[in-house]
Amino acid sequence: MHDPRVLLDPATDAVRKLARRGFHLDTTALEKLLSGRNAAIQRGDESRAESKRLASAVKGASPEERPALVERAREMKATITLADEEQKVLDAELQELLLGIPNLPADELPDGASDEDAEQVRTWGEPQHFDFTALDHVDLGEKLGILDLQRATKLSGPRFAVLKGKGAALERAIARFLLDVHTDRHGYTEWSVPALVTRATMTGTGQLPKFEQDLFRTEVADRELFLIPTAEVPLTNLHAKETLATEDLPLAYTAHTPCFRSEAGSYGRDTRGLIRVHEFSKVELVRFVEPERSRAELEVLVGHAEAVMQELGLAYRVVRLAAGDIGFSAEATYDIEVWLPSQNRYREISSISDFGTFQARRAGIRTKSKDGTRGFAATLNGSGLPIGRTLVAILEQGQQPDGSVKIPEALVPYTGFSELR
RNA sequence: GGAAGCGUGGCAGAGCGGCCGAAUGCACUCGCCUUGAAAGCGAGAGUCCCGAAAGGGUCCGGGGGUUCGAAUCCCUCCGCUUCCGCCA
Incomplete structure (x- = not known):
């Protein structure tokens, strides 16, 4: 959420910035x-x-002047009530307006509104071009007997996955590997957090009120809870309504959680396999930093996600998303796209964003420095990485002419096997 | 789910319907003292909102009520603790 004063300050240049993502800001109404x-x-x-x-x-009045004073006090009460009611109404309207305004895209982002407009920053590794026909992860998985999509559909309907045997073991190994790297090498603190959260929590990170159709919602009696689409939600909101000491920053958190997405509006896209499912698990990275450092921290965070990609030996590229393509709460976003031989192109595997103080304002994540200066924290997060898509990439990039799959070296200590066949 | 109790500032812990933004202790900040530290002494310090400022307002778990006036009385919700029930 924005500070309306800052938004209206000509120096902020909010109207132009928001126009870059196709949002018209009505300054007069605001x-x-x-x-x-x-x-x-x-x-x-x-x-x-x-x-x-x-x-x-x-209290100190004589019996004669008392009744008149009490009478005036009664009248004053009515005036207060009136003003309070008006304030309440206007406040709610203001809040509603502000909650619907997306974050300002950073100026360095390329123009455009689609993933086509993203700008390639760098590539790593050599995209594989096999001299045999590359299978996609579904064919590979089914042939290897580690993926069972039919049964997934039987259990839960379309867009779910069932992994079996070494497939399930690989999934578990990937998660453990990622957590170990991020905690031991990158200094993240691991958390175990709820996958069901309240409406207020979802509002803190910006999923609500605007994107309710993207979420799974549960209701028991009069109690409403939402399934998290990413651990970003509980991790970031851990410090909702708290004041953090600036000398404790940056805080770096990670969690491995299930993620649930309704995928409303993605009919027909990636219907096959693990790429786009309603439930998957992911290791997420979240950082709370001082606002001045947020853009530098974005680079740090990208580095952490890239490090695990490299460790896994997966060819990828980093792109900077266009101003009109970044998420509602983001100021700047990098995507890491992994090479998928079956599609002969790069596909998104990780998204890393700088939210500035946008989420912190919504969630009430404040900072206080030693000298007493108060402010809001900047938050960032990135996938580090989603297990399903990582598994897809490992299968596809590691496939051999005979249909077997070579497991990345770094994972072998976790899997206990070095190939799938 | 049933019964009882409790929710006050960073923590601990007082608080008669007006003198309570709230005692006291610890922690904190700044002085003094000290070779240095501790102890001791003195001073200061909460939050959020409106305001250019002066200043004003808010906040004693949340919401509502009684009253000229509520941390203090009433209602309600939430949370916590203990006991019982159910349960992975």
């Missing part, structure tokens, strides 16, 4: 709401001050 609300607060406060004066006057 200004009107803000000043109206502030005036109502002012009036309420003045009336309250008067009411307090009257109340203490009543």
Whole structure:
């Protein structure tokens, strides 16, 4: 969420920046709401001050002047109620307006609104071009007997996956490997967090109120909970409504959790296999940093995600998403795209974003420095990595002419086997 | 799910309906003292909102009510603790 004052400050250049992502900011409406609300607060406060004066006057008043004072105090109460009601209404309207305004894309992002407009930053590894016909992960998985999509559909409907035997073991190995690297080498603290969270929690990171259709929602009696689409949600909200000491920053958190996505509006896209499913698991990285450092921290975070890609020996490229293609809460986003031989192109495997103070304002993640200066933290997060898509890449990039799959060296200590056949 | 109790500042812990933004202790900040530290002494310090500022307002788990006036009384919700029930 934005600070309306900052948003209205010409120096912020919000109208132009938001236009880059196709959002029209109605500054007149915003200004009107803000000043109206502030005036109502002012009036309420003045009336309250008067009411307090009257109340203490009543105490020392003589029996003769008392009734008149009490009468005036009663009237003042009505004035207060009126101002408060007006403030409440305007405040709610302002809040609603602000919650719907996306974050400002950073100027360095390329123009455009689709993944086509992303700008390639660098590549790593050699995209494989086999001299045999590359199979996709579904064919490979089924032939190897580690993937069972029919039964997944039987259990839960389309867009679910069942892994079996070494497939399930590989999934577990990938998760453990990722967590170990990020905790031991990159200094992240591992958390185990709920996959069901409240509406307020979802609002803190920006999934709600605008994107309810993307989430799975549960309801038991009068209790409503949402299934997390990513561990970003619980991890970031761990510090909701808290004040962090700046000397404790940066905080680096990781968690391996299930992720649930309705995938509404992606009919027909990636219907085959593990790439786009309703439930998958992911190791997520989240950082809480000082706002001035957020863009530098984005590079650090990308580095952590790239490190595991390299460790796994997976060919990939890094792209900078276009201003109109980044997520609602983001200021800047890098995607890591892994090479998929069966599709003969790079596909997104990790998304790493800088949210500036946008999420912190919504969630109330404040900072306080030694000298007493207060502010909001900047938050960042990135996939490090999703297990399913990583498994897809390992299968496809590691496939051999005979249909077997070579497991990356780094994983062998975790799997206990070095090939699938 | 049933019964009882409890929710006050970073922590601990007082608090008669007006003198309570709230005692006291610890922790914290700045002085003094000290070769240095500890102890001791003095001073200061909460949050959020409106305001250019002066200043004003808010906040004693959340919400509502009674009253001229509520941390203090009433209702309700939430959370925690203990006991019982159920349960992986």
